[in-house]
Amino acid sequence: MARTAKVQLWSCPVWNIYMHSLLQVVRSVKLTIQQGLDTCRRYGAVYGVTARRRQTLGTVNPAGNFFDMVFVFHKKFGPIVRVEGLPRSTLLILYEPEHFEQVYKAEETNPLRPGFDTSEYYRGVLRKARFGGYYGLTSAQGPKWRDFRTKVNPALLKPKLVKLYAPALGEIAEEMVDRLTKLSGKGDYLQNNFDLEMTKWSLESVALVGLGARLGCLEDDLKEDHPARQLMQCAKDILDLSFKTELLPPAIWKYIATPNFKKLMNTYDLQWDISKIYIDQAQNKIKERGHDVPEEDKSIIEKLIAIDERVAILMANEMLMAGIDTVAFSITGILYHLATNQGAQDKLREEIRTGESRRYLRACMKEALRIWAVVPSNLRRTSKEHVVDGYRVPIGLIRATRHPTSTASTFAVHSSTGGPRVDAAWSTNIRVVYYEMRVGSDAPTARGVRGASVRTIDVIAPNEYLSRMDKYFPRGSEFVPERWLVEKTDPLYHGNTHPMVYAPFGIGVRSCIGRRIAELEIEVFLTKLIDKQKVTWFGPPLKIVSKIINSFDKPYNFKFENAL
Numbered sequence: 001m002a003r004t005a006k007v008q009l010w011s012c013p014v015w016n017i018y019m020h021s022l023l024q025v026v027r028s029v030k031l032t033i034q035q036g037l038d039t040c041r042r043y044g045a046v047y048g049v050t051a052r053r054r055q056t057l058g059t060v061n062p063a064g065n066f067f068d069m070v071f072v073f074h075k076k077f078g079p080i081v082r083v084e085g086l087p088r089s090t091l092l093i094l095y096e097p098e099h100f101e102q103v104y105k106a107e108e109t110n111p112l113r114p115g116f117d118t119s120e121y122y123r124g125v126l127r128k129a130r131f132g133g134y135y136g137l138t139s140a141q142g143p144k145w146r147d148f149r150t151k152v153n154p155a156l157l158k159p160k161l162v163k164l165y166a167p168a169l170g171e172i173a174e175e176m177v178d179r180l181t182k183l184s185g186k187g188d189y190l191q192n193n194f195d196l197e198m199t200k201w202s203l204e205s206v207a208l209v210g211l212g213a214r215l216g217c218l219e220d221d222l223k224e225d226h227p228a229r230q231l232m233q234c235a236k237d238i239l240d241l242s243f244k245t246e247l248l249p250p251a252i253w254k255y256i257a258t259p260n261f262k263k264l265m266n267t268y269d270l271q272w273d274i275s276k277i278y279i280d281q282a283q284n285k286i287k288e289r290g291h292d293v294p295e296e297d298k299s300i301i302e303k304l305i306a307i308d309e310r311v312a313i314l315m316a317n318e319m320l321m322a323g324i325d326t327v328a329f330s331i332t333g334i335l336y337h338l339a340t341n342q343g344a345q346d347k348l349r350e351e352i353r354t355g356e357s358r359r360y361l362r363a364c365m366k367e368a369l370r371i372w373a374v375v376p377s378n379l380r381r382t383s384k385e386h387v388v389d390g391y392r393v394p395i396g397l398i399r400a401t402r403h404p405t406s407t408a409s410t411f412a413v414h415s416s417t418g419g420p421r422v423d424a425a426w427s428t429n430i431r432v433v434y435y436e437m438r439v440g441s442d443a444p445t446a447r448g449v450r451g452a453s454v455r456t457i458d459v460i461a462p463n464e465y466l467s468r469m470d471k472y473f474p475r476g477s478e479f480v481p482e483r484w485l486v487e488k489t490d491p492l493y494h495g496n497t498h499p500m501v502y503a504p505f506g507i508g509v510r511s512c513i514g515r516r517i518a519e520l521e522i523e524v525f526l527t528k529l530i531d532k533q534k535v536t537w538f539g540p541p542l543k544i545v546s547k548i549i550n551s552f553d554k555p556y557n558f559k560f561e562n563a564l
């Protein structure tokens with residue numbers, strides 16, 4: 001397949017692909033990490049040093065849990081840690097909220113979050129005519145991202161509009177509660193398949209909003225060719241195939257259409273085709289009913305179709321990608337904490353039955369997301385230079401390799417955007433030099449340079465790790481919903497901590513667009529479930545594994561009984 005695509009580094013939303021690639025590398029190769037205090041002040045110099053001066057951490061954290069890994073880094077290297085050895089970029093982990101706040105705020109006008117190049121290729125090149133210049137949110141940066149986000153924000157972020165879905169989500173939740181009751185009598189089925197069941201519920205719920213239809217995920221005996229089954233498979237395959245195509249060696253899809261790449265493009269096509277059928281149905285219903293409906297009664301899908309049919313389909317696909325596993329993980333985490341804290345569960349049940357308030361329910365949700373966030377850290381790619389705590393963080397790094405035959409002692413770096421020419425020195429015996437970029441398009445000249453490539457810098461805010469530290473949240477590893485409700489004078493009061501520490505839905509203008517939908521889905525389901533069922537947990541504690549996002553390790557030892 002011809003590959004004329006000008007592929008840039010793209011954004012992936014919740015999946016934070018770099019976390020995953022980081023974990024893979026940590027498992028398989030020796031990571032070279034330099035302590036921030038040493039490195040940042042002398043960024044270029046450190047990159048120029050030989051392996052002999054690098055601290056090698058070795059294989060860290062074979063279990064692949066992101067929390068444990070950043071814990072080790074923090075303890076070993078301090079508050080600013082740089083991680084080398086990743087395929088596409090350098091990671092700079094900032095453990096002080098003031099530090100990442102400074103970088104994130106400075107990047108807020110153009111927040112860059114890298115993701116899958118293949119998704120951009122599909123939308124921008126392979127199916128360019130179909131997408132008509134729209135890239136969605138998950139695979140767009142800069143003006144393309146901003147334009148789409150500005151278009152869809154009003155439809156997805158208005159609480160009043162999202163609340164219109166509460167009754168229909170309530171019906172789905174009731175069906176799911178009945179289903180759980182039924183399945184809990186089926187031997188060890190739920191122990192092994194609780195995640196699948198929660199995925200069915202979250203897909204059914206998010207599709208109601210994104211596609212305006214009930215898919216039928218909660219039916220018994222879903223056939224292989226059932227659209228619900230296919231959409232569930234598409235979401236799973238897209239993440240899986242993108243990872244394999246882009247991050248596992250040999251990542252040659254830009255030159256040769258590998259089998260995984262072809263499969264990925266076909267999966268995107270299938271997801272589009274199925275979504276289009278539902279969007280067409282929604283459009284027909286709207287036509288039959290007529291447009292003479294007050295603006296505040298129009299559904300999300302109606303508002304999106306009014307912008308453009310392609311925007312509606314693209315946004316539905318984004319929701320199906322970002323809104324299934326995230327919600328399924330979060331509800332599982334909340335249920336686990338309620339099952340292992342019966343006092344909190346009883347208190348919640350009482351609040352639900354009196355029906356006067358939802359304060360405790362919301363506190364339980366916040367508390368569970370503090371302890372286990374589906375996206376364990378946030379990430380922004382630098383687009384400008386920063387000085388953090390006295391250390392210079394460049395826009396990126398140029399990796400220049402000296403030609404073996406060259407005897408020149410310097411090479412030149414010049415800027416096509418008008419910056420000054422800089423002569424950089426090769427150190428004796430060093431064939432590879434990292435030069436800190438100062439302007440967007442710095443590039444080394446040919447004198448003695450064999451090859452040059454640009455490495456970007458991704459600044460990581462390890463929010464889940466920080467949120468469990470006693471320093472920020474007293475009794476940080478305990479489930480204490482009360483901290484979200486107590487007065488300012490109470491030492492547990494959540495507002496005493498830095499506002500950037502707790503960020504399960506991300507940070508700033510690029511934060512999760514599905515937050516209100518996710519919160520409503522979870523709230524409605526918990527209300528129905530805890531009213532009817534007492535949830536308990538038996539066996540060893542539930543464990544997290546970090547894949548593209550966080551997920552849980554089986555078995556799911558929940559027990560559901562009728563609540564008194």
Ligand code: HEM
Binds near residue numbers: 014320374515
């Ligand atoms: C509890 C469930 C969820 C959690 C914890 C979560 C978390 C996140 C996080 C951390 C980000 C990255 C934000 C940033 O970079 O600052 C994100 C982005 C995103 N999320 Fe969610 N999410 C959830 C549910 C959903 C749902 C239900 C949808 C769809 C309806 C959704 C759609 C998206 C999209 C499209 C983005 C990309 C936004 C952009 O780049 O402009 N998420 N989410």
